Amino acid sequence: MELAVVGAGYVGLVTSVCLSEIGHHVTCIELDKSKVDKLKKGISPIYEPGLTELMMKNVNLGRLSFTTNYLEGFKNKDVIYIAVGTPENEDGSANLSYVDDVAKIIAKNVKRDAIVVTKSTVPVGTNNRIQTIINNHKPSYISIEVVSNPEFLREGSAIYDSFHGDRIVIGANSEKAAKLIEEINKPFNIPIYITGIRSAEMIKYASNAFLATKISFINEIANICERVDADVEQVAYGMGLDHRIGSHFLNAGIGYGGSCFPKDTKALIQIAGNVAYDFELLQGVVNVNKKQQRILLDKLYDRFGNLKGKKIALLGLAFKPNTDDMREAPSISISSELVKAGAIVYAYDPIAIDNAKQILDSSIHFVYNIEQAIGGADAALILTEWDEIKNMDFNLINTMKYPLLIDGRNCIKLKDIKPYQIEYHSIGRSSVKNIKSNNSEVVCQVGESK
Numbered sequence: 001m002e003l004a005v006v007g008a009g010y011v012g013l014v015t016s017v018c019l020s021e022i023g024h025h026v027t028c029i030e031l032d033k034s035k036v037d038k039l040k041k042g043i044s045p046i047y048e049p050g051l052t053e054l055m056m057k058n059v060n061l062g063r064l065s066f067t068t069n070y071l072e073g074f075k076n077k078d079v080i081y082i083a084v085g086t087p088e089n090e091d092g093s094a095n096l097s098y099v100d101d102v103a104k105i106i107a108k109n110v111k112r113d114a115i116v117v118t119k120s121t122v123p124v125g126t127n128n129r130i131q132t133i134i135n136n137h138k139p140s141y142i143s144i145e146v147v148s149n150p151e152f153l154r155e156g157s158a159i160y161d162s163f164h165g166d167r168i169v170i171g172a173n174s175e176k177a178a179k180l181i182e183e184i185n186k187p188f189n190i191p192i193y194i195t196g197i198r199s200a201e202m203i204k205y206a207s208n209a210f211l212a213t214k215i216s217f218i219n220e221i222a223n224i225c226e227r228v229d230a231d232v233e234q235v236a237y238g239m240g241l242d243h244r245i246g247s248h249f250l251n252a253g254i255g256y257g258g259s260c261f262p263k264d265t266k267a268l269i270q271i272a273g274n275v276a277y278d279f280e281l282l283q284g285v286v287n288v289n290k291k292q293q294r295i296l297l298d299k300l301y302d303r304f305g306n307l308k309g310k311k312i313a314l315l316g317l318a319f320k321p322n323t324d325d326m327r328e329a330p331s332i333s334i335s336s337e338l339v340k341a342g343a344i345v346y347a348y349d350p351i352a353i354d355n356a357k358q359i360l361d362s363s364i365h366f367v368y369n370i371e372q373a374i375g376g377a378d379a380a381l382i383l384t385e386w387d388e389i390k391n392m393d394f395n396l397i398n399t400m401k402y403p404l405l406i407d408g409r410n411c412i413k414l415k416d417i418k419p420y421q422i423e424y425h426s427i428g429r430s431s432v433k434n435i436k437s438n439n440s441e442v443v444c445q446v447g448e449s450k
């Protein structure tokens with residue numbers, strides 16, 4: 001089928017590439033000329049494993065192209081996807097200005113009947129609003145129907161998720177429109193669930209809110225585990241054996257970040273508030289997450305009292321591994337607090353370093369390997385569990401001024417760290433203190449560990 005996708009961000013670009021991979025002809029339209037220039041040269045503006053290769057394959061097969069021109073992009077298209085951002089307003093609600101703009105642009109530039117599919121995450125009622133905007137601006141002889149098709153991919157595994165997702169949700173007002181979108185998606189071979197438009201919009205927010213709830217829940221359990229000498233990994237594993245609970249999204253750490261959980265949880269609280277419903281549980285999830293992002297700082301203050309002049313190494317800056325995305329990454333609040341406290345901050349990330357430089361404090365020393373980050377440091381904090389970081393050579397710890405490693409992602413196994421001269425803390429697990437004192441005695445304390 002002939003498809004257009006508006007927006008070449010994490011969702012728009014991945015959607016364009018994957019829809020072309022299953023045989024459709026896709027034109028991806030992006031406002032930002034510098035992104036389109038890169039894409040035309042075969043360079044992806046985002047880091048996403050496997051994306052560039054699949055993109056180039058489909059460009060070379062003549063199934064995928066990029067433009068900044070709407071008239072060209074919409075020409076002869078049966079379906080137009082909206083994949084622009086819906087960032088957070090100051091009050092936590094979703095900013096719909098980009099979506100509204102695209103609705104008007106579609107109405108003014110289409111030359112034939114089409115289906116408009118909303119991939120962007122939008123509050124309940126927004127697809128109706130898009131339909132109204134389009135109806136008010138399109139020529140009367142053209143017919144356009146809006147369909148909701150929320151996206152569930154994760155950054156860092158977006159291509160894999162697009163081909164192995166658990167479900168595709170299609171919310172439509174007419175059976176004809178629903179069937180057309182179902183037809184487009186059939187080659188993905190993923191279960192398709194057709195619903196009403198409002199339910200589809202709600203499924204997206206409820207899913208993200210539920211996953212965020214699991215994370216805040218296990219983080220609180222981890223905090224209690226630390227106090228009662230239990231091990232959160234063992235607890236999460238034991239909980240996850242119950243299929244009603246499930247083992248996913250029970251990794252304790254420094255809280256969720258990213259472009260979606262933080263904004264979508266707050267937007268759902270607003271959606272509830274708009275109908276005079278106080279979503280107390282979700283507000284708790286948001287509050288716990290905010291507190292959890294501070295937990296490594298609390299551990300540092302407990303250890304040093306004062307951080308002035310201490311050299312602190314940050315290992316990993318992106319909000320999760322395998323992405324260059326820094327949006328709402330815990331590293332933002334943690335580094336800012338460290339700088340305020342007078343610490344000398346060294347930061348390393350294998351991929352997100354350039355994006356990090358744009359947004360983190362300019363006094364931070366950005367370095368290009370783990371060695372440079374931790375050499376001479378008073379403490380090192382693991383903020384993102386990149387493979388390179390969790391598999392680091394622990395002998396490097398010897399180059400630190402004091403061998404204090406605080407793992408905010410529980411990504412190092414306690415048994416692997418035990419043989420080293422180190423003081424190691426993590427989240428909801430026992431600490432390892434294995435430091436040679438001056439008279440060469442080894443102090444080794446390991447609690448209930450695996």
Ligand SMILES: NC(=O)C1=CN([C@@H]2O[C@H](COP(=O)(O)OP(=O)(O)OC[C@H]3O[C@@H](n4cnc5c(N)ncnc54)[C@H](O)[C@@H]3O)[C@@H](O)[C@H]2O)C=CC1
Pocket residue numbers: 006007008009010011012029030031032035083084085086098101102105119120121122151152153154155259260
């Ligand atoms: N990032 C993710 O992993 C996921 C995001 N979503 C949702 O998908 C939507 C998009 O998110 P991202 O891709 O992360 O955003 P993004 O910010 O990475 O990309 C949005 C792109 O749209 C472009 N754009 C804005 N207005 C435009 C216009 N009028 N014409 C053409 N292009 C325009 C921007 O320049 C930008 O490149 C959001 O609603 C988000 O909540 C849903 C699932 C996963």
Ligand SMILES: O=C(O)[C@H]1O[C@H](OP(=O)(O)OP(=O)(O)OC[C@H]2O[C@@H](n3ccc(=O)[nH]c3=O)[C@H](O)[C@@H]2O)[C@H](O)[C@@H](O)[C@@H]1O
Pocket residue numbers: 121151152153154155156208211215248249250251252253254255256257258259260261319320
């Ligand atoms: O709407 C969205 O944008 C997307 O949001 C999340 O995807 P994403 O934010 O890319 O990444 P996740 O793997 O979900 O991780 C989000 C955050 O939670 C944290 N997390 C995740 C899992 C866990 O057990 N513990 C935990 O702290 C991660 O470190 C990360 O900071 C959802 O998983 C996707 O289904 C959804 O499409």
